Amino acid sequence: MLKIDKDKCTGCGECEEVCAFGAISIKDDVAEIDHDTCTLCGTCVDTCPSGALEIESKKEEQKILDKDNWRGVWVIAEFRSGRLFPVTFELLGCARKLADKLDVPLSAVLIGNNVKDFASELIKYGADQIYIVDHPNLAQFLEIPYTNVLVELIKRYKPEIILAGATAQGRSYIPAVATILETGLTADCTELDVRIEDRALLQTRPAFGGNLLATIVCPNHRPQMATVRPHVMKALEPDDSREGEIIEVKIDESLFETSTKLLESTVEEQTGVDLANADIIITAGRGMESKENLSLVEELAKLLDGAVGATRAVTDAGWLSERHQIGQTGKTVSPKLYVGCGVSGAIQHIVGMKGSDIIVAINKDPDAPIFDVSTYGIVGDVKEVLPKLIEKIKKEKGL
Numbered sequence: 001m002l003k004i005d006k007d008k009c010t011g012c013g014e015c016e017e018v019c020a021f022g023a024i025s026i027k028d029d030v031a032e033i034d035h036d037t038c039t040l041c042g043t044c045v046d047t048c049p050s051g052a053l054e055i056e057s058k059k060e061e062q063k064i065l066d067k068d069n070w071r072g073v074w075v076i077a078e079f080r081s082g083r084l085f086p087v088t089f090e091l092l093g094c095a096r097k098l099a100d101k102l103d104v105p106l107s108a109v110l111i112g113n114n115v116k117d118f119a120s121e122l123i124k125y126g127a128d129q130i131y132i133v134d135h136p137n138l139a140q141f142l143e144i145p146y147t148n149v150l151v152e153l154i155k156r157y158k159p160e161i162i163l164a165g166a167t168a169q170g171r172s173y174i175p176a177v178a179t180i181l182e183t184g185l186t187a188d189c190t191e192l193d194v195r196i197e198d199r200a201l202l203q204t205r206p207a208f209g210g211n212l213l214a215t216i217v218c219p220n221h222r223p224q225m226a227t228v229r230p231h232v233m234k235a236l237e238p239d240d241s242r243e244g245e246i247i248e249v250k251i252d253e254s255l256f257e258t259s260t261k262l263l264e265s266t267v268e269e270q271t272g273v274d275l276a277n278a279d280i281i282i283t284a285g286r287g288m289e290s291k292e293n294l295s296l297v298e299e300l301a302k303l304l305d306g307a308v309g310a311t312r313a314v315t316d317a318g319w320l321s322e323r324h325q326i327g328q329t330g331k332t333v334s335p336k337l338y339v340g341c342g343v344s345g346a347i348q349h350i351v352g353m354k355g356s357d358i359i360v361a362i363n364k365d366p367d368a369p370i371f372d373v374s375t376y377g378i379v380g381d382v383k384e385v386l387p388k389l390i391e392k393i394k395k396e397k398g399l
């Protein structure tokens with residue numbers, strides 16, 4: 001709340017002048033605040049020549065935060081449908097490096113029902129400690145109990161850094177956890193590092209429509225929280241010889257309660273190769289020129305046992321469903337082979353496929369930006385290049 005020290009206020013009116021929301025007026029030579037209109041932007045506090053204004057919560061926050069009490073790096077394991085999801089191992093790979101740099105243990109948090117047997121897998125992939133909360137009410141993911149449990153764990157053990165998957169599950173409750181803890185959360189990070197001097201987590205992510213990469217820090221609050229999309233980080237090779245500590249945490253029963261009931265959960269039927277896990281992806285761009293021409297992309301993908309990807313231009317045109325979209329607002333992929341057919345290479349697309357091992361681009365414009373990130377480039381018309389490529393592969397395969 002914005003507070004005014006009436007003894008210090010001289011009624012000069014500078015605060016009234018700078019307030020963009022009309023929340024301050026001078027009455028009887030003293031500033032008066034309309035708290036319903038005040039947004040706590042702090043401009044008046046910085047402007048007041050006599051130091052009469054103060055945002056009270058800021059003072060409280062400074063008091064609460066003793067950053068030295070917060071230590072350790074955590075990864076929130078994603079356990080669904082009876083298995084751990086690969087994003088967990090990818091996060092552990094990245095978090096291991098952060099924990100080693102900070103010289104602290106790396107812990108994984110495993111929430112669910114009958115999950116204890118999966119703890120050893122987390123240890124193999126780099127965790128030193130596993131906090132397990134196992135309860136029948138956690139058998140299915142529900143936002144309220146999962147949020148309550150995680151908040152309770154964080155308050156109890158005080159980790160300085162928390163990483164979670166930017167998946168449907170992570171996106172639905174990690175922001176609530178950050179809000180309850182009154183700390184920052186950087187979503188969809190593409191790079192993470194730490195600055196040793198102040199133990200700050202350097203959270204890099206695309207900003208302003210993907211036109212620049214911003215590195216975000218959370219200097220005054222703990223824990224520092226970030227989400228990372230699947231396939232962005234690399235998992236470590238599993239090490240069967242690793243050992244770790246398993247900590248089964250008891251939580252007050254009331255925290256598992258929720259008025260929400262999950263009636264049914266249905267797994268979406270997947271036709272063709274799953275884009276996110278495909279080793280080979282043939283991607284259609286606007287340069288395919290029509291929906292009919294996509295049959296060339298589909299034929300090549302089928303021949304190579306690959307999946308069909310798309311740029312947003314293609315999904316916006318309705319040539320393929322959004323399920324195929326790669327990029328900032330689509331999926332992040334890291335196949336062994338990515339072939340872009342009539343794809344220009346806009347940054348919003350590149351951020352979703354730049355982790356591919358080999359990138360082949362077919363584009364009739366020799367200056368197309370996609371050639372800057374390509375391993376091999378073919379300058380030509382997709383309608384001529386693709387049939388030749390298909391014919392050659394068929395011949396090689398004896399088809």
Ligand SMILES: Cc1cc2nc3c(=O)[nH]c(=O)nc-3n(C[C@H](O)[C@H](O)[C@H](O)COP(=O)(O)OP(=O)(O)OC[C@H]3O[C@@H](n4cnc5c(N)ncnc54)[C@H](O)[C@@H]3O)c2cc1C
Nearest residue numbers: 285286287311312313327328329330342344349364381382
């Ligand atoms: C906030 C935001 C989020 C976005 N998210 C995404 C996202 O997630 N994924 C995504 O893909 N885009 C995204 N975009 C859109 C992105 O900026 C580009 O507009 C889009 O990627 C362009 O798709 P494209 O390469 O298919 O089309 P274009 O940019 O139109 O490129 C077509 C290319 O095909 C070539 N070409 C044309 N005809 C032929 C031919 N006959 N043979 C060979 N080459 C040919 C052209 O030379 C050109 O390079 C986003 C944009 C914004 C603002």
